[in-house]
Amino acid sequence: MYIGVDLGGTSVKIGVISKKGELIDHKEIPTRSRGFFQVVINDILHHSNEIIQLNGYSWDDIEGMGIGIPGLLDMERGVVKMAPNLNWQNVPIKWFIEEQLKVPVKIENDGNVAVLGEAWTGAGSQYKHIAMATIGTGIGAGIIIDGHILHGKQGMAAELGHLPISEEGLLCGCGNYGCLETISSATGIIQKGKEVVTLGKDSLLTAQYKDEIDKITAKSIIDAAKEGDNESLQIINHAGKLLGKGLAIIANLFDPQIIIIGGGVSQAGDIILDPIKEGFKEHGLKDIVASVEIVLAHLGNQAGMIGAASLFKK
Numbered sequence: 116m117y118i119g120v121d122l123g124g125t126s127v128k129i130g131v132i133s134k135k136g137e138l139i140d141h142k143e144i145p146t147r148s149r150g151f152f153q154v155v156i157n158d159i160l161h162h163s164n165e166i167i168q169l170n171g172y173s174w175d176d177i178e179g180m181g182i183g184i185p186g187l188l189d190m191e192r193g194v195v196k197m198a199p200n201l202n203w204q205n206v207p208i209k210w211f212i213e214e215q216l217k218v219p220v221k222i223e224n225d226g227n228v229a230v231l232g233e234a235w236t237g238a239g240s241q242y243k244h245i246a247m248a249t250i251g252t253g254i255g256a257g258i259i260i261d262g263h264i265l266h267g268k269q270g271m272a273a274e275l276g277h278l279p280i281s282e283e284g285l286l287c288g289c290g291n292y293g294c295l296e297t298i299s300s301a302t303g304i305i306q307k308g309k310e311v312v313t314l315g316k317d318s319l320l321t322a323q324y325k326d327e328i329d330k331i332t333a334k335s336i337i338d339a340a341k342e343g344d345n346e347s348l349q350i351i352n353h354a355g356k357l358l359g360k361g362l363a364i365i366a367n368l369f370d371p372q373i374i375i376i377g378g379g380v381s382q383a384g385d386i387i388l389d390p391i392k393e394g395f396k397e398h399g400l401k402d403i404v405a406s407v408e409i410v411l412a413h414l415g416n417q418a419g420m421i422g423a424a425s426l427f428k429k
């Protein structure tokens with residue numbers, strides 16, 4: 116049995132996972148105290164302890180704790196070098212937890228644990244060459260080739276969200292201009308929705324949000340698009356097509372069998388999947404387009420926990 120932790124900027128998900136990759140039980144808690152890492156680590160200790168006991172197990176049953184973390188990691192030493200969403204710098208999380216629990220701890224980039232989860236028990240379980248994009252606040256990604264996850268020197272390989280492919284050249288959170296995630300992430304989509312309202316364009320968004328523009332969410336724009344709102348449809352189409360172009364770059368480089376789309380925005384379904392496929396088809400090599408499947412993720416927000424646990428899979 117394993118513990119899989121998905122440590123995010125707004126919530127921490129802790130799961131008890133069987134040797135077959137089944138999620139036996141899990142709980143989700145808010146990520147408290149941005150910056151004070153010890154509070155968050157104590158929360159992980161406390162709640163994992165609780166969930167193990169609740170299910171009638173003890174720490175002797177647990178072979179390891181895997182943790183998915185959004186940031187720059189030293190995986191070997193188990194140190195979070197920098198995690199902007201958590202406001203952490205140089206946090207030796209492996210050391211802190213192993214000191215308290217006496218179970219081995221491994222850490223891995225959040226995009227990588229998502230694809231590892233889908234590869235273990237989700238949409239990619241029948242494949243050896245898998246690419247995954249996670250569309251949320253930003254755009255994460257993970258690539259598995261020949262059954263091995265692509266790490267790079269510091270676990271930063273496959274930063275799909277920061278491919279500089281948007282001609283609009285908007286400033287990205289990373290400091291560069293024109294990154295994919297300025298357009299195709301939830302953040303990019305919301306930004307475009309706000310523009311529609313600010314400019315007073317004829318749209319459901321303007322009607323609904325002109326007095327409370329900050330309440331616009333990616334979901335509200337997706338919903339308006341589903342109702343046939345033209346401006347919203349254009350935003351979602353544009354976001355999807357550019358993401359498809361980004362995925363074509365990944366596929367042309369790595370020749371995967373399957374591309375999995377996950378994250379909150381993927382819950383929009385075909386309305387985002389169709390333009391993704393269109394952009395992909397336009398820019399991918401013909402033989403690659405013909406052979407790659409693009410599908411929605413299966414595990415939803417459980418992928419991170421399951422993938423983190425898979426770090427201990429034999």
Ligand SMILES: [Zn+2]
Pocket residue numbers: 276277287288289290291294
């Ligand atoms: Zn960027």
